[in-house]
Amino acid sequence: MYNDKKIAAIQARVNQEFLKLTPKSREQHEKSRGYWLRGVPMHWMVDWQCAYPLYIDRAQGVTMTDLDGNHYADFCLGDTGSMFGHSTPEIVEALTTQASRGITTMKPSRDAEAVGKLLTDIFGMAVWQVTATASDANRSIIRWCRAVTGRQKLLVFNQCYHGSVDETLVVHRPGGALGEADYDPILSMHGQEANGVALVEFNDLPSLRKILETGTVACILAEPIMTNVGMVLPDDGYWAEVRRLCTETGTLLIIDETHTISSGPGGHFRELGLKSDALVLGKPVAGGVPAGVYGVTAELAGRISDYFNRIGTTGRSGTSTTLSGSPFQLALMRKVLATSFTAATYAPMIAKAKGLEAGIKAIIAEFKAPWVVIRVGARVEFMCSPTPPHNGSEALKVIAQPIDTLIHAFLINHGVVITPFHNMMLISPVTTDTDVEKFLKAFRAVTKELME
């Protein structure tokens, strides 16, 4: 069985192996780091658990190849952005065709009808808007919810993540009253009071009810299952009761399916037959090209139209980003929605994810490791804790520990990449049995070494 000393000793060896395997990534990092904040084009790229990031030469299907020519089976898949595979032939074809027809024009294009129809058919919402990314979609729909309800408060769950939306980057205020939150001083970089944000634990219905009954909350923004702090599942009947409370208190429910789109082509809520007032999606919707969408029910669309009519537009309704709704985004979405957001695409993904889950379960049992594996659709997460977490606070205590760092680094040295920050693996339609076996072989080796 492992202890801190054993983990540190294995980690030291794994670090040395990484240096030997990746000299070109190291060299490139030394050359380029001076030009970038925190040494990388996006600061979270150094949150990977190695001495320096892997520098990627190419990514195709589910194989990433680094500058040293090492091949990696990619289970991170751009943290869902490339869920259907990197640079698949369909995506390349749509990219190259549209590239010569115009990228951004501030006008709708020939694909508007087809994309609108696909979105409505697949997700069930009445009308849509296109944004730059999922963060941008969240910001936009929160704004509409505040406008139409005349309420300012937004409610999110502790340890949620919805992108770079400042109000959602909140943490509990120590000793604070129920539902009060502070901005996280590092993540949000404000250090100011989180006015207008209510924060409660996932699965805590009494606290939620108490806040909603004040009648001050414009909307709840939530993932159907929490996917950014390990994985936290809802209790049975939880969402039905949240839906009921929202309707009763005039609170709008926004469901962010950006990650849980791995549950089925229409997202997790649709799989369960649940109803929200608005739906947000980004990342894979245009095959990894920056694009997000939000859809609203006919009822909410009517309220937004009424709001527009009430305030009157002056020919300047612009509250979103310039590159949103571009012909380029629409062309990519048309291709990806038509070819990938289908039951036929998802069936093998989910079947393979079940195989991965069973394989991890067997290894955990073989070595009696005090860990759990959780799967929802094509998304699998192992957590180095004997029981699954029930809310964000519980999950935070078990993720990103030295043991997780070690497992990530060990897997990388064995040609396997999983999502950084926690232990998520996503299965794409082009993931093969060989990829899954590669993961299981490496995972078994590290589990054996830790547990013996």
Ligand SMILES: Cc1ncc(COP(=O)(O)O)c(C=O)c1O
């Ligand atoms: C649930 C969820 N919503 C929204 C976002 C933001 O997506 P983007 O960074 O593409 O704007 C993320 C990013 O990880 C996410 O996990």
